[in-house]
Amino acid sequence: MDLLIEIVYFISAAVFIIGLKQMSSPVTARQGIVWAGVAMVIATVATFGDPVVYSHGSINVILIVLAILVGSAIAYVTAKRVEMTDMPQMIAIYNGMGGGAAAAIAAVELVKVAAGGAAPGTTVLVLATLGAIIGAVSFSGSAIAFAKLQGLINKTMRLPMHMMINLLLFVGMLALGGIMAISGDINPTYLLIFFALTLIFGIMFTLPIGGADMPVVISLFNALTGLAVAFEGFVLQNAAMMIAGMVVGASGTLLTQLMSKAMNRPISNILFSSFGSADGSAADEEVEGSMKEVQAPDAAIMMAYASKVIIIPGYGMAVAQAQHKLAELTKVLEARGVEVKYAIHPVAGRMPGHMNVLLAEAGIDYDKIYDLEDINPEFPSAEVALVIGANDVVNPVARSNPDSPIYGMPILDADRAQNCIVIKRGRGAGFSGIENHLFYADNTQMLYGDGQKMIGELVAGVKSLG
Amino acid sequence: MIEGFTALYIFMLAAFTGYEVISRVPVILHTPLMSGSNFIHGIVVVGAMVALGHAETPVEMAIGFVAVLLAAGNAVGGYIATVRMLEMFQPKKGD
Numbered sequence: 001m002d003l004l005i006e007i008v009y010f011i012s013a014a015v016f017i018i019g020l021k022q023m024s025s026p027v028t029a030r031q032g033i034v035w036a037g038v039a040m041v042i043a044t045v046a047t048f049g050d051p052v053v054y055s056h057g058s059i060n061v062i063l064i065v066l067a068i069l070v071g072s073a074i075a076y077v078t079a080k081r082v083e084m085t086d087m088p089q090m091i092a093i094y095n096g097m098g099g100g101a102a103a104a105i106a107a108v109e110l111v112k113v114a115a116g117g118a119a120p121g122t123t124v125l126v127l128a129t130l131g132a133i134i135g136a137v138s139f140s141g142s143a144i145a146f147a148k149l150q151g152l153i154n155k156t157m158r159l160p161m162h163m164m165i166n167l168l169l170f171v172g173m174l175a176l177g178g179i180m181a182i183s184g185d186i187n188p189t190y191l192l193i194f195f196a197l198t199l200i201f202g203i204m205f206t207l208p209i210g211g212a213d214m215p216v217v218i219s220l221f222n223a224l225t226g227l228a229v230a231f232e233g234f235v236l237q238n239a240a241m242m243i244a245g246m247v248v249g250a251s252g253t254l255l256t257q258l259m260s261k262a263m264n265r266p267i268s269n270i271l272f273s274s275f276g277s278a279d280g281s282a283a284d285e286e287v288e289g290s291m292k293e294v295q296a297p298d299a300a301i302m303m304a305y306a307s308k309v310i311i312i313p314g315y316g317m318a319v320a321q322a323q324h325k326l327a328e329l330t331k332v333l334e335a336r337g338v339e340v341k342y343a344i345h346p347v348a349g350r351m352p353g354h355m356n357v358l359l360a361e362a363g364i365d366y367d368k369i370y371d372l373e374d375i376n377p378e379f380p381s382a383e384v385a386l387v388i389g390a391n392d393v394v395n396p397v398a399r400s401n402p403d404s405p406i407y408g409m410p411i412l413d414a415d416r417a418q419n420c421i422v423i424k425r426g427r428g429a430g431f432s433g434i435e436n437h438l439f440y441a442d443n444t445q446m447l448y449g450d451g452q453k454m455i456g457e458l459v460a461g462v463k464s465l466g
Numbered sequence: 467m468i469e470g471f472t473a474l475y476i477f478m479l480a481a482f483t484g485y486e487v488i489s490r491v492p493v494i495l496h497t498p499l500m501s502g503s504n505f506i507h508g509i510v511v512v513g514a515m516v517a518l519g520h521a522e523t524p525v526e527m528a529i530g531f532v533a534v535l536l537a538a539g540n541a542v543g544g545y546i547a548t549v550r551m552l553e554m555f556q557p558k559k560g561d
Contacts, residue, residue, distance in 0.1 A: 009512075016506050017483055023502045023548075024491040030552045033502055037545050040508060044541075047512040053519035060527065064518050067531050068511070071538030079546035084554075090547055091501050094508075098540035101510045104533035108517040108526050115523060123470065222504050229510045230480070234473050236513045242473065243480045244509045250484030251503055255496065353497035360554035366494060 008046035009240035015039035016244045020251065026366075043240060044068075071097075084361050085318040088350040089149035092218045095225050096142025102228035103135030107195065109235055114186040124235055125181040131231030133177055133198050138224040140202030145214055145221065148206075149350055157207045163272070166204050173197040205271075212392065213270045215351045216259045220271075223252025259347065294445035296454060299421050300461025306383035308339045310375065312412055313355050314348050316389015316425065320451030323362035326388070329455055330364060332462045342368055343375040343385075343412050345393035376413050385417035387438075388451050389424075395436045406434060420444040423454045501548040508541030 015035050022032025047053065054061060075094065082090050106128045113119050120128075147153045159165060176194045180186050209217055226248030233241025260267040303309050311330075317323060330340045342364065348355045356369060370378075379385060387394055394414040397404045414420050415438050422439060424446060438444055447454055468476065491499055514537040518530030 012509070016509070017487065020484075020499075020503060020506065021487050023499050023552075024487065024495060026492070026495060029495060029498060029502075030549070033505070033545065033548045033552060036502070036506060037549075040505075040511075040541055040545070043509060043512050044515070047515045050516065050519070052516050055520045056522055060519050060521060060530075063527060063531050064515050064534055067518070067534035068515075068538045071535040072542040075539040075541075075543035076546060079543045079550070082547075084550070087497070087501075087547060087551065090543065091497075091504055094540050094543035094547065095504045097536040097543070098504070098507050098510050101514050101533045101537035101540060104529050104536065105510070105513050105517045107529045108521055108533065111526050111529065112522070115526075219500055222500055222507075226503070226507045229507045229513070230477065232510065232513050234468065236516050237468055238513055238516070239468060239476065241509050241513050242468070242476050244506050246477050246480035247484035247487070248503045248507045250481040251488035252484075252500070254485050254488050255500060255503075258496075351497045351500065353494050356494040357497055357551050357554055360494075369494070 005046050005049055008042055009238065012039040012043040013240045013243040017247060020247065083321075084358060085321060086150070087357070088215070088218065088354060089146045091351070092142045092145040092149065092214075092221070095218065095222050096139045096146070099135040099138030099142065099221065099225040099228055101135070102225065102232045103132050103139060103195070103198070105232045106132035106135065106235070110180075110186055110191055111188070113184070114188045114191055119184040120235075122182060122184065125184060127231040128235045129177040129181040131228045131235065132195070133173060134224050134231070135228035136195060136198035137202035137205065138221045138228060140199040141206040142218070142221050144203055144206035145218055149214055153207075162204070162208055166201065169197055169201040169204060173201055209271065212347075215347060215349075215354075216256060216267070216270050218351065219252060219256040219259055223249050223256055226252055289440035289442065291439050292445050294421065294447050296447060296457035297461045299445070299447055300458045301465065302419060302421070303333060303338065303384050303386070303458065304336055304462045304465050306338055308341070308378070308382040309333060309384045309386060310341050310343050310379065310382045310414075310417065312343045312345070312385060312387045312390050312394060312414055313359070314345075314388065314390025314393060315350060316391075316423075317451055318349055318354065318358055318389070320389060322388060322451035322455050323358045323364075325452050325455035325459065326359070327362040327364050329459050329462070330368070332459055336462070340368060341370055341375065341378070343370055343372070345372055345390070345412050348390060348393055372410055372412060379413045379416040380418075382417045383419060385414040385420045387414055387420065387422040388455070391436055392434065394438050395434065396441075397434065397437050400437075404434060414438060415441050415444070418443065421447055423447045423449070423451055425450060498548055498551040501544060501551060505541060505544030505548055508537065508544050511537035511541050513537075
């Protein structure tokens with residue numbers, strides 16, 4: 001029976017890697033996740049054949065079945081019901097659950113040692129403790145990331161001496177964990193303090209990070225959870241967990257790097273200094289010009305008689321659920337012979353590819369969707385750049401003002417289009433709180449209102465021209 | 467038993483594999499892929515089952531129960547989220 005389980009784990013690990021590989025192409029992606037899903041089910045079923053599961057009576061087995069049923073049911077219902085726009089925070093929460101599970105596995109093993117059980121080797125204890133730290137930080141950190149994206153926490157919070165407190169927490173949990181793991185002498189009280197420290201550190205670590213940086217943070221926590229799972233896999237001598245966890249740990253780290261590269265900010269900058277802390281000179285700067293308002297019918301006429309329109313969606317589009325209306329606008333414009341292209345900034349929305357997913361949901365072909373490098377040279381030849389719900393990613397300050405916190409971030413050159421129409425709900429600054437000079441430019445006109453409603457009016461406007 | 471250096475070799479090879487598999491992914495698939503890899507670390511559920519299986523005291527059983535609950539949520543939630551996102555990329559019939 002043990003051999004059979006080993007074989008199943010071996011196959012599962014291989015299928016996970018193949019599945020991940022298939023997920024990296026749009027053609028095979030769906031097949032990839034289904035394969036991985038089958039591997040997961042088989043591995044779970046096979047684990048019921050493991051005698052360890054039955055080593056302490058039937059009550060444990062009943063609890064296992066109960067926990068699987070309840071956990072799956074909750075996740076199934078929430079994942080089915082959630083709007084596509086809220087997906088990023090759901091990924092954050094499911095990821096946090098994985099981290100929490102890894103930390104809880106470590107907790108069970110460490111509690112056993114604390115209760116006087118036979119101490120495993122130092123390597124096992126060290127990895128169990130490391131996995132506990134990483135998993136717990138990912139758990140509480142992801143919960144904060146969820147709360148921020150869900151709008152439960154709106155402000156970036158900073159205590160006085162925040163960095164100092166974090167450093168103390170970090171050193172404290174490492175020292176306490178290290179002493180317990182190396183000495184092999186685990187005191188229940190210390191264990192409790194240890195887990196409290198790790199959870200608090202996860203919260204304190206995530207609180208000062210701005211919402212705009214959340215994609216990078218979620219990706220980082222995803223990688224961390226993978227790492228924690230890999231370490232607990234070693235503790236439990238489970239090769240499938242070791243391999244799957246480490247594959248996710250490595251790929252997640254790469255993904256995190258790609259994202260912070262797209263924002264042109266070193267990862268350390270994102271994690272250890274929030275946007276707000278770097279302002280001062282940039283915020284005080286005078287903005288030249290004034291914002292000019294435009295009405296939807298006029299904007300519709302500009303677009304209807306253009307030869308090329310580039311649409312730049314941002315998080316605001318996701319919030320307004322405007323993607324379906326955009327698809328309609330694209331259709332009516334194309335019917336008039338207007339060339340419509342979409343420009344997606346790598347960090348538009350709250351995850352890389354967030355916009356692409358929403359546009360695909362609305363049935364917009366992905367050959368109309370362009371990356372930053374591909375579309376930027378085209379702006380000067382476009383009559384209209386339509387910005388909907390994007391802000392920082394089109395702020396020319398990133399090119400011109402070295403004092404600005406976003407200086408150096410590659411942006412979409414909407415200001416270089418002949419005309420720029422910005423759909424915006426109100427007059428406030430963007431997520432980062434930085435004034436957007438694009439809005440004050442001579443060739444920019446502001447269309448104030450809810451994204452979905454305004455696009456609807458644009459559609460009506462274009463249609464009325466016959 | 468997987469010990470010392472054997473474990474290190476497994477970790478190293480798995481890490482390079484993860485790095486290679488991801489490095490050729492188009493940007494449009496980044497979110498589904500993050501979600502997919504989020505699902506894959508849901509394999510933690512088998513570890514959680516073992517942890518709860520050999521839990522002895524009520525405290526251990528309670529923690530083990532939480533472990534399985536969270537892990538199952540990770541796996542199922544990650545799967546559904548990924549499938550829903552990838553469905554968007556399916557060529558629509560009649561289009």
